[in-house]
Amino acid sequence: MLSMICVDVDGTLVGTGNVVLPEVWEALAQARTAGIRIVLCSGRPAVGRALDYARRLDPDGWHIFQNGASIVKVDTGESRSEELPxxxxxxxxxxxxxxxxxxxxxxxxxxxxxxxxxxxxxxxxxxxxxxxxxxxxxxxxxxxxxxxxxxxxxxxxxxxxxxxxxxxxxxxxxxxxxxxxxxxxxDGVNKGSAVTRVAGFYGFELNRVMMVGDGHNDVTALQVVGYPVSMGNADKEARAASKYHVGDVDAGGLVEAVALAMRE
Incomplete structure (x- = not known):
């Protein structure tokens, strides 16, 4: 198995109905039970739905918000965030x-x-x-x-x-x-820099980390991990930065990515 799966929110975890499919939750829960760290890696802030998602995915883990500017351990509130001057x-x-x-x-x-x-x-x-x-x-x-x-x-x-x-x-x-x-x-603060830092917190090698995303803002993270995965609805920049490709968010494409992570 891989060590860590980083998951974008909009267009990856959450589809057009602003909901997460039950089969996606089930697959991610199975991965976490098996010992894989699940890291939310979102442009959203650590409030509201995004915070709820992070707590459900990995309740005592580090999560990435605000395109890498906020890195928060959601059980304690500890922050390793980057100030905007x-x-x-x-x-x-x-x-x-x-x-x-x-x-x-x-x-x-x-x-x-x-x-x-x-x-x-x-x-x-x-x-x-x-x-x-x-x-x-x-x-x-x-x-x-x-x-x-x-x-x-x-x-x-x-x-x-x-x-x-x-x-x-x-x-x-x-x-x-x-x-x-x-x-x-x-400048220099992005999802890629944050994924690198979180992998370091856990002591994981980046070549054993997966990033799943669909957008231009996911590219920096897709470029630093060993397993870059784009969704079926991904834009051209995310697709070009990925080695692996799965189905559309509304078809539960993230389940395919989790299956890949668990067998590698």
Whole structure:
């Protein structure tokens, strides 16, 4: 068996109905019982549904949130997260207010958004948290990430803009197909860097680790593991970075990936 399976959420664990199929839960539970560490590896923060998923997958384990900016041990709340420098954060906020684009700002456990449009409301529902708009500079803890919510048509324009000192992670969700989520972390902070750190916490070699994903923001993690797996609904970047390919999320493709991990 492999030592560790890292699992993306939107488009991998969770499909178009914003639910996890029962057979997927069963397969992952069997893998954990067999001794494989299961690591949530998501762009979502450690709140609401994502936190519930992590606790169910591996209740005393380390999990990766916010595209690698948050690494949290969910039973104790211990954090090994990466701060987003304040000067870079204020630059993003100035840009958001000038452009009228939706920007969210995150600590490990909280987030702020000033926009009150249906997109922001729908995203709070997707995360499984109450919608409470607040000033982007009002968070009390350490800010680790920001995130743009834009129409897909604006992707190339946003990615072409200068984000000095920052790394952008475009991703989508089958639950909100009209919205592109572009996560922003400090340069060098991504799912790949976080998977490498978590494998180190456990003492695992990366060549015995699997990453299962479907999006551009999964590529850095797919590139560092020995078993990179893309879902049937994956975008071209994730498919190109993968050695193995399984079925669509709504067809339970993740079950195939778990079976592969248990026989290797």
């Amino acid at each position: 304040h000067d870079l954060l204020t630059g993003l906020i100035e840009k958001a207010r000038a452009s009228n684009r939706i920007l969210e700002v995150y600590t490990d456990r909280e987030y702020a958004v000033e926009d009150t449009s249906r997109v922001s409301v729908a995203h709070a529902d997707l995360l499984g948290v109450p919608f409470k708009p607040r000033d982007l500079l009002s968070l009390g803890g350490t800010v680790v990430r920001a995130q743009w919510l834009i129409p897909h048509a604006e992707k190339e324009a946003l990615l072409a803009e200068a984000h000095t000192g920052l790394q952008l992670h475009p991703a989508s969700s089958p639950v909100m197909p009209d919205t592109l989520f572009v996560s922003v972390t400090r």
